[in-house]
Amino acid sequence: MNDPGQIDWSQKNSVVGKPLPRVDAGERVEGTAKYPADMALPGMLHAKTLRSPHAHAKIKSIDTMKAAALAGVKAIVTSGDFHDVPVGATIPMGEAGYDMWMVSVINIARDKVFWVGQPVAVVAATDPHIAEAALALIDVEYEALPAVMSIDAAMAPGAPAIHKHVITTGLEPPAQVPSNVCSRSVIERGNADDAISSAAASAAIDTTIDTGHQGYIEPQAMLAQVDSNGFAMVWAATQGQHTTELMISRMLDRPQSRIKVVPVEIGGGFGGKISIHGEAACVLLSEMTGRPVKMVMSREEVFQGGSGPPAAARHRIEVAAEADGTLTAIKGLYRQDCGGLPGLPPSLMMQASAALYQAPNLHLEGYDVVTNKPRTEAYRGPGGIQAYFAMEQAMDSLCQKLDMDPVEFRKKNAAVTGSTMPIGTPFPSIGLTTILDAVSKHDCWTSPLGEGAFPRGRGFGLGYWRGTSMTSACHISISGDGRPMVTMGSADISGTRTTMAQVAAEQFELSIDDVLVTMGDTKSVGYSDGAAGSRLARTMAAAIVEASDKALAELRTRAGRLLQTEPQTLTYERGVFRAPGAAQGGASISLAEIMQATLTDGAILETGVSTKLPLGVEVAAHVADVEVDTDTGQVTVLRYTAFQDVGRALNPTAVEGQIEGSVVQGLGWALTESFDYGDDGRLRNASMLDFRMPTALDVPPVEAVIIETPVPDVPYGLRGVGEVPIVPVGGCVANAVARAIGARVPQMPMTPERVLKAVKGR
Amino acid sequence: MSSSQKVVVTCRVNGEDHTVLADPRDTLLELLRDRLEMTGTKEGCGNGNCGSCTVLADGVAVCACLVLAGETDGLEITTVEGLTANGTRHPVQQALIEHGGTQCGFCTPGIIMSAVALLNEKSKPTDAEIRHAIAGNICRCTGYEKIVRAISSAAETSATARAEV
Numbered sequence: 022m023n024d025p026g027q028i029d030w031s032q033k034n035s036v037v038g039k040p041l042p043r044v045d046a047g048e049r050v051e052g053t054a055k056y057p058a059d060m061a062l063p064g065m066l067h068a069k070t071l072r073s074p075h076a077h078a079k080i081k082s083i084d085t086m087k088a089a090a091l092a093g094v095k096a097i098v099t100s101g102d103f104h105d106v107p108v109g110a111t112i113p114m115g116e117a118g119y120d121m122w123m124v125s126v127i128n129i130a131r132d133k134v135f136w137v138g139q140p141v142a143v144v145a146a147t148d149p150h151i152a153e154a155a156l157a158l159i160d161v162e163y164e165a166l167p168a169v170m171s172i173d174a175a176m177a178p179g180a181p182a183i184h185k186h187v188i189t190t191g192l193e194p195p196a197q198v199p200s201n202v203c204s205r206s207v208i209e210r211g212n213a214d215d216a217i218s219s220a221a222a223s224a225a226i227d228t229t230i231d232t233g234h235q236g237y238i239e240p241q242a243m244l245a246q247v248d249s250n251g252f253a254m255v256w257a258a259t260q261g262q263h264t265t266e267l268m269i270s271r272m273l274d275r276p277q278s279r280i281k282v283v284p285v286e287i288g289g290g291f292g293g294k295i296s297i298h299g300e301a302a303c304v305l306l307s308e309m310t311g312r313p314v315k316m317v318m319s320r321e322e323v324f325q326g327g328s329g330p331p332a333a334a335r336h337r338i339e340v341a342a343e344a345d346g347t348l349t350a351i352k353g354l355y356r357q358d359c360g361g362l363p364g365l366p367p368s369l370m371m372q373a374s375a376a377l378y379q380a381p382n383l384h385l386e387g388y389d390v391v392t393n394k395p396r397t398e399a400y401r402g403p404g405g406i407q408a409y410f411a412m413e414q415a416m417d418s419l420c421q422k423l424d425m426d427p428v429e430f431r432k433k434n435a436a437v438t439g440s441t442m443p444i445g446t447p448f449p450s451i452g453l454t455t456i457l458d459a460v461s462k463h464d465c466w467t468s469p470l471g472e473g474a475f476p477r478g479r480g481f482g483l484g485y486w487r488g489t490s491m492t493s494a495c496h497i498s499i500s501g502d503g504r505p506m507v508t509m510g511s512a513d514i515s516g517t518r519t520t521m522a523q524v525a526a527e528q529f530e531l532s533i534d535d536v537l538v539t540m541g542d543t544k545s546v547g548y549s550d551g552a553a554g555s556r557l558a559r560t561m562a563a564a565i566v567e568a569s570d571k572a573l574a575e576l577r578t579r580a581g582r583l584l585q586t587e588p589q590t591l592t593y594e595r596g597v598f599r600a601p602g603a604a605q606g607g608a609s610i611s612l613a614e615i616m617q618a619t620l621t622d623g624a625i626l627e628t629g630v631s632t633k634l635p636l637g638v639e640v641a642a643h644v645a646d647v648e649v650d651t652d653t654g655q656v657t658v659l660r661y662t663a664f665q666d667v668g669r670a671l672n673p674t675a676v677e678g679q680i681e682g683s684v685v686q687g688l689g690w691a692l693t694e695s696f697d698y699g700d701d702g703r704l705r706n707a708s709m710l711d712f713r714m715p716t717a718l719d720v721p722p723v724e725a726v727i728i729e730t731p732v733p734d735v736p737y738g739l740r741g742v743g744e745v746p747i748v749p750v751g752g753c754v755a756n757a758v759a760r761a762i763g764a765r766v767p768q769m770p771m772t773p774e775r776v777l778k779a780v781k782g783r
Numbered sequence: 784m785s786s787s788q789k790v791v792v793t794c795r796v797n798g799e800d801h802t803v804l805a806d807p808r809d810t811l812l813e814l815l816r817d818r819l820e821m822t823g824t825k826e827g828c829g830n831g832n833c834g835s836c837t838v839l840a841d842g843v844a845v846c847a848c849l850v851l852a853g854e855t856d857g858l859e860i861t862t863v864e865g866l867t868a869n870g871t872r873h874p875v876q877q878a879l880i881e882h883g884g885t886q887c888g889f890c891t892p893g894i895i896m897s898a899v900a901l902l903n904e905k906s907k908p909t910d911a912e913i914r915h916a917i918a919g920n921i922c923r924c925t926g927y928e929k930i931v932r933a934i935s936s937a938a939e940t941s942a943t944a945r946a947e948v
């Protein structure tokens with residue numbers, strides 16, 4: 022079992038691939054699952070955060086005297102209490118690291134505030150009501166500065182530069198003066214302009230996408246306790262316990278040997294719970310008071326600058342083709358609003374947006390821009406839904422001009438395994454054409470649309486996400502009764518304990534009930550990257566395969582000794598080693614018997630570490646039927662079908678759950694979800710009533726069609742699952758709307774007002 | 784008002800009477816979570832928008848964050864902790880497990896209480912009625928379909944159980 026890619030998994034398929042219930046479902050339905058907000062310790066204090074009322078201002082002074090004097094207030098921290106993390110500092114994560122200066126600024130403002138809601142001071146008091154009352158007693162003197170609230174305003178000549186250290190990268194000749202444009206990225210192949218001007222048909226769309234939000238139902242919450250030896254315990258709802266520990270350590274300049282992060286249940290993350298948002302402050306406050314400190318954000322705090330929303334964007338895409346539908350060029354101008362602090366360069370998102378098409382001529386040019394809005398964070402395929410909202414509408418317009426079926430057009434121009442990606446390298450295993458074949462035969466595409474009271478349309482859209490691998494670690498110990506116990510170095514945000522229990526059970530040929538998979542704290546298991554980038558199930562499965570192989574090898578050695586047989590002559594099946602001729606009454610020994618006899622000879626404790634696993638790129642194709650009320654602009658989604666290649670579905674119920682949930686999140690942003698910022702930088706709809714996420718009445722049943730094209734050299738052939746199903750949604754629904762009303766809606770969300778404007782402008 | 788002033792609140796939760804000292808500003812949600820240490824009921828928004836804190840008050844589904852603790856005297860409150868009797872889960876709880884209707888689990892207790900209120904009123908709800916009953920509960924993980932299937936299946940299970948009695 023040294024080369025997991027070569028194993029014929031179909032021969033032993035008792036647990037993996039089964040739609041088993043979550044191993045942790047019971048505690049969820051009984052209300053006993055513990056999230057950080059549910060935890061309490063004796064003597065616990067409650068922390069509340071004072072946040073900036075200004076979008077852009079200098080902090081001239083902070084006076085906490087009156088607040089500190091309020092009965093019940095035990096400690097207050099401001100930026101001076103934290104380590105001054107320099108610009109450019111990073112912690113390890115992936116190839117580029119994670120910007121630690123940014124993390125520090127998200128957690129506490131120093132000298133300046135860059136958005137409304139940025140933390141300025143944190144109070145710990147005996148009661149949350151008292152902590153809240155104390156915030157009003159803190160005097161902060163601000164000097165307001167001009168705020169920049171849109172991509173256009175930020176990029177305009179003479180715009181006030183928000184950060185002195187931001188000088189546009191990627192310009193020739195190199196830029197010299199500070200700017201709100203953090204970087205320029207260009208991907209070029211052939212000559213897109215020439216190809217467009219000489220093409221038989223071309224289409225273009227200029228899109229504007231509003232800021233959305235991940236919308237996790239659990240507001241950020243955390244609990245910290247520092248003991249009298251200075252050892253800090255932190256219970257966090259985080260996507261990565263080791264990342265959380267690194268961040269706390271750097272913010273407080275505190276050795277990691279003095280911090281332990283315990284991951285507890287997380288009420289949704291979707292990318293928004295990678296960074297810490299108060300954990301370091303709670304550690305400080307606990308150290309100052311000698312008491313445990315808990316912070317639970319309010320919903321308003323989450324929305325009003327206390328967490329990172331995904332980026333707003335303005336993307337312009339122009340595409341061209343020959344008369345037979347052969348795509349000749351893609352030209353894209355991408356501008357993303359990364360909020361109050363520099364974001365990731367847009368090149369990954371740009372590549373992703375064009376990846377599914379073979380186009381000989383490309384010109385993709387992207388900018389990431391700072392504005393005085395909350396610093397953005399990841400959300401399910403970061404930047405993907407925004408970019409594909411533009412790309413898939415441009416492609417659909419082109420199909421309309423060519424009078425060509427949208428699926429046939431994609432088949433003609435589809436990227437295939439080995440074709441050249443936008444970055445110039447050959448595509449790894451990709452099942453796009455298999456998906457397209459499945460769509461063109463499916464009832465959702467072939468059945469008539471039907472008549473309604475208002476115009477109906479059927480839309481098609483693709484989505485691609487690269488995902489990542491990074492590193493995952495686990496260890497497996499064999500308990501005294503022979504059962505394998507798996508400890509993961511990563512957090513479970515999407516049912517990983519269940520799918521990994523399936524993998525461990527499959528490896529040991531046991532029932533899922535005979536293995537246990539837990540999330541380890543940072544002092545009990547080695548470094549793993551967080552649950553992000555559709556990487557965890559793939560890489561943790563690889564780590565578990567490695568550790569299981571080692572544990573089974575040691576068990577085999579012990580079995581051989583006990584049976585007085587050469588270990589390599591033993592066969593293993595369903596928890597039992599058998600000597601040759603066992604069927605005829607020869608010797609056999611179970612895992613339980615081996616451990617009963619040898620537990621005190623020494624623990625079996627094996628590790629698995631997965632790094633640089635081949636990518637499992639994700640491809641999705643969606644079909645939506647909509648009806649558009651042309652009197653009100655209201656869009657009703659009648660039917661939605663999502664096709665996705667997952668490589669291999671470890672657990673079909675879990676895979677469907679990821680796809681169905683992702684699509685509904687996408688429908689929310691496509692149709693109703695938008696952060697409405699005033700010119701003063703204040704979010705005017707910081708509640709779940711006004712930031713309108715879909716309810717059960719707003720969405721149809723989503724049908725998930727799972728396709729399995731395994732990735733070579735990856736255990737079980739797994740692809741990433743969780744990110745790509747949101748990517749096509751905006752473009753797919755927009756194409757359905759356009760085909761219903763005969764006009765394009767270039768803004769997302771496609772609110773009734775915007776749709777009505779498009780109807781009237783036909 | 785003095786920040787340390789407390790009031791005595793009496794309430795009946797899951798069939799048990801409680802008398803506790805509470806802050807006069809406490810909501811029923813804070814009473815349950817902070818004073819009675821029953822944390823199964825969740826807070827997602829604090830202003831009645833998300834439904835995560837749904838409990839039954841005399842059988843009616845209400846957001847516990849919108850009820851003041853001091854108003855609960857005389858009401859029969861049921862929370863998610865009150866549904867599992869003698870180790871047997873309510874059919875809605877069991878069906879959510881079997882249909883994959885719970886993911887992160889944070890909205891789950893609220894969804895369950897809305898569904899229980901529905902099934903107490905209507906033994907065989909249509910899918911449209913189920914969606915209407917949980918329209919005040921926002922779920923961000925599942926996309927709702929597996930929840931609807933679970934509640935529908937629980938209704939059938941309950942009907943079968945009643946027929947057998």
